[in-house]
Amino acid sequence: MMLHKKLHTEMSWEHLCGLYDEISDMAGVMQDPIHHAEGDVAIHTQRVINSVTSLPEYETLTEREQQILWISALLHDVEKRSTTREEEGRIVSPGHARKGELTTRLFLYEKVPLSFADREQIAALVRFHGLPLWVMDKPDPKKALLAASLRVDCYLLALLAKADVLGRDCEDKQALFDKIALFALYCEELNCWRKVAPFPSDDARFHYFYTENSTDCNYEPYPEKGSEVTVLCGLPGMGKDTFIRQHCADLPIVSLDDLRRQHNIKPDNRDANGWIVQQAKEQARLYLREHKPFVWNATNITRKMRDQLISLFYRYNAKIRLVYIEVPYAQWQRQNNARNEAVPVKVMERMLSKLEVPTPEEAHEVIYWIEGQSQTIL
Incomplete structure (x- = not known):
């Protein structure tokens, strides 16, 4: 380009x-x-x-x-x-x-x-x-x-x-x-000159980076039974709900926005946000205990946010798929303005300045869904 x-x-x-x-x-x-x-x-x-x-x-x-x-x-x-x-x-x-x-x-x-x-x-x-x-x-x-x-x-x-x-x-x-x-x-x-470092499998890669004392990048962890969790990541108005309708319509959804609406809590109510997150995690635990697949729908725009979730899900032996969703800047603005609850421009810009795009080692699988199709970063 x-x-x-x-x-x-x-x-x-x-x-x-x-x-x-x-x-x-x-x-x-x-x-x-x-x-x-x-x-x-x-x-x-x-x-x-x-x-x-x-x-x-x-x-x-x-x-x-x-x-x-x-x-x-x-x-x-x-x-x-x-x-x-x-x-x-x-x-x-x-x-x-x-x-x-x-x-x-x-x-x-x-x-x-x-x-x-x-x-x-x-x-x-x-x-x-x-x-x-x-x-x-x-x-x-x-x-x-x-x-x-x-x-x-x-x-x-x-x-x-x-x-x-x-x-x-x-x-x-x-x-x-x-x-x-x-x-x-x-x-x-290490076989990573002019190419991505090779790993035996997605599980091996995730285990190597996620386990603090791991030293063998070729170690293949024993497969454990657990949920398949799809964690969405993207700024408000990027199209996360559209992705769910098109690709995850048959799965249970844990949505922070839905919980806020159910309890009449506004997104800018910081005092209530912690409570909302705890309610969402309790909902997720029900699926995790039963090894059921589900989608976690929230912005998750920083590594710290995502790490907290992945730590919780992995404790239940879940397989985690991170889906990062993005559209071009002008389209993002249009989509946000068309929402029933449009996010204020200043809030949008502040969130954009903090955006940390997920990196490949964060989960078992990381998908970059850009303008409606999967892309790679290398």
Whole structure:
């Protein structure tokens, strides 16, 4: 898919700054001179972009891969603007990659629409752009790398990291390049270089990531009898109810909205929301005890929300299918406005800014239902 006409590799930095606050805000955001003696985030980002397009490997990429890598370079430090602070005499930006993923997703959904797969690849590159340098410092390097490989092309990730180092002025450049080379070797060793890490089955993948002390990614857990639970995930107005009518009409539904309506509780009544969730969980437990399939219908837009549910369902040996539902931004607005209980625009935008698209390791199966059909993120 070609890029939006307002964002492409030929556009000048000044033009980008005039169009988007996300880019202009980089000016004046200082960096630690030990690691970034070249200057502020705007200077560094321009140098990274130039480094990306100057890499010999860049010319061998497909046009789509070049576009993905270029935009990732543009946005990789987008949230240093909100996370940078001075700490014990040093300039630090803790969490800028994690927050940058959310901003990148919002930016490429609302302002510069791309295909779902391209957007999520760029968001993942922003999220993991430091991984090639720090993977061996993780508590569990193997699990960290395999999880990343489910979302991002590790080859593109290594190229972005290489350009990131080239865009710096620092004394440890060679040591950083050595780390990137080690990262590539580790990817090859774990069989996730230029491809998704292989697992024997969905059950094996879920068990490996979900079980805290699991070390064998090839372990096949013993199949236990339990419910098949479909957990819907999506912002209000994306079409979750339509999906249920078309694909889950014969299944029992646990719906937070239905429970609110039954008890005359408004969605913005925060004091009652906890009670509603507990009522829904009790309803779910009835199905779980009887090993019956059912659908959990709620927004579930953050990983924390989903983890709480998955923990409950998995305790009953359930097989969990996460279905993420999305339509384009303009269509989403129209669909929300057409609802009997339209969500206020400010609430919609606040929820959109917090959206964490489910990742493949979160459940036994993760389906991305985009514009009425199943798509992949890689």
